[in-house]
Amino acid sequence: MTTADQAFVKKHNQNILLSEIIKRSPISRAKLSELTHLNKATVSSQVAALIESKLVFEIGQGQSSGGRRPVLLVFNKDAGYAIGVDLGVNYIRTVLTNLSGNIVFEDFVTLADPSFAAVGPLLTDRLHYVMHHAPESPYGIIGIGIGIQGFVDEEQKILFTPNSKWDHVDLRSFLQKDFNFPILLTNEANAGAYGEKLFGTLRDCQNGVFVSLGIGLGVGLILNGEMYNGTHGFSGELGHMTIDLAGKKCHCGNRGCWELYVSERTFLRQLSRLKGRTLNDIREALDLIRNNDVNALNCLDQIAYYLGLGVTNIINIFDPELVILNGNLVESSPLVMSTVKKTVAERAFKHVESRCRITVSELGREATAIGGASFAIEEFFENRETSL
Template sequence: MITADQTLVKKINQKRLLNEILINSPISRAKLSEITGLNKSTVSSQVSTLIEKKLIFEIGQGQSSGGRKPVMLVFNKNAGFSIGIDIGVNDINGILTDLKGNIIYDQYHYIENPTSEKIKGLLFSVIHDLKEHMPESPYGLIGIGLCIPGLVNSSQQIIFTPNLEWDYEIDLKSLIEEEFKVPAFIENEANAGAYGEKGFGAAKNFDNIIYVSVSTGIGTGIIINDELYRGVNGFAGEMGHLTIDLNGLKCSCGNRGCWELYASEKALLNSIRKKHKPTAYQEIIDLANQNDPEILNALQNFGFYLGIGLNSILNTFNPQAVIIRNNIVEALPMVLNSIKNSISTRIFSQLDSNFELLPSILGKNAPALGASSLGIEHFLEIFTA
């Protein structure tokens, strides 16, 4: 009879116990044994290892159910810290988090006329500043996650950014790892946003979701059976380039009539008459709250076109929930209602009541949190080996 490798078994048990402590702490050894089905000696041994690694620690005694009061265990969220960076079309949002995704410090910068060199210089400056604000901890900085609005291949190389000027010869992952001496991870912005909402936001209670990021373009992150779906080369989720108008406008991707040409924030700004000349989403929100007829009509059309593309996504993936990340949608319920109306007039009646359409809870921090969690997961994977 073939027996499993004991080292592998110990690793699996340790990861399982750490995950339960992370989710359920404070928790006792006895409760861990009950939840996992592992015997008490195995739990005791692996808990001792995790304490030695400073990933968990003991606090005071819990309530007794009849015998000796149990010693409670807590996940050490301050064992190390991770950095998440979201590079937008014309901005950078950076966060420093603990191992549970709590934001310790953040930085936001608008970039005028962004170029590859300007972005890279500011990026490294932001990381250095975030690192300087990191509290003392056993492991210090454990990883840096970065996301961009474009295609990232399975080797974590940036290969196409339709709305952002970028030098594709730059090996950003290697440059970051060389400069900061920690693992770096590069991901598509919408994938990172989906990861962030799944771990910390509106998608926590769903296993199958579509995250839709609506800004200068439109990107989608796909989570199927609790796992991020990237596709064979890492390019899955480019739903902004679904064709919704066969003879439509020419897109920077080379296609015509792409969804994002009609339903992105850029498209919304372009659709508003020059009388108002709004240049940012906050101006649109302010005018909508003043009941400006032109703005309200433009927002109605914005929601309509978002619903057109979402209808195709719903028919394709049949998710439990769609999470929309957009400042305007999050601030104005009328836009979400417009999206719902657009969907309901086109979708199968059997599907219409079987999904939830939700605004992002994490807002602009969703992608950065998702990027940070990539470093956290890698760190915990290594230290339960």
């Protein structure tokens, strides 16, 4: 083997060991050797390198059936911190997480003006603010991941945001002037799906669908254990599948799109009609739901019915293990989940539907922001320099 080959093998072995330590810590060197089939000398030298790199440390003593008790290895989840952003149409949610995706600080601001001219500087400001809350650590801030409600191309440029109407915005270059670490952009539903895959409900799932319901509707797909991005990175626009062929006209050019029947915008419009006054603020509507307002619950039930229709299509198309629903309205009342499940049970293929679980997101309103951070964390592990 050439020196380059040897270096590659060592790095590969070190990454295998690190991922086992992350998954199973605390763990002994002997157990690592058994699980990875790497010999004891390799485990010993590569674990030493991981300890040197401060990603792993040793603790106390484990249980042993006899003889010397082994020292256990633990992943140092606080070796660095990632920033994740959920860049909504009318808010910015920013989280600081450790390398295990645990939130250590969170910031939330609402947006009065959704234009890039207003949002760009404000986002820079919030990122600085959150960054300064990172505890001391060997690697410091390892990257920023941002979930966008819109289309992000292969070069990480924002092509278009349907609701805030950004057109060809290079947010990454704009931020890179202020921040000297990797910045990654992705669609918000993809971010949510990835966050659930790395740190949430989809952790042990091969085929899972993440439905993010907000002002619009986005879907993130985990297929065969991987994020499915589509040919050009534009997968998951299931909010624009037709559920009413003669339905209302959508901004995408189609008619009767699913999103038009389930979004927060639709909910507010229908509730306004029943109330005879204009409701613009979802928080006010959520209060009405909490207080069992009959009009609000009727509107919510109708939204949940349409949500169930779309979920039926998704289950019939993908045969997933799990469909995760996320968003203010989803979390607002158990009524949503019961109506969705009832609709799906009535309509989907029985043998598929009976094996698919539908559940509310474990990461909740932080799903997209944690998802953004999860991309940054994964990038850090993939590209870190290994000391050999």
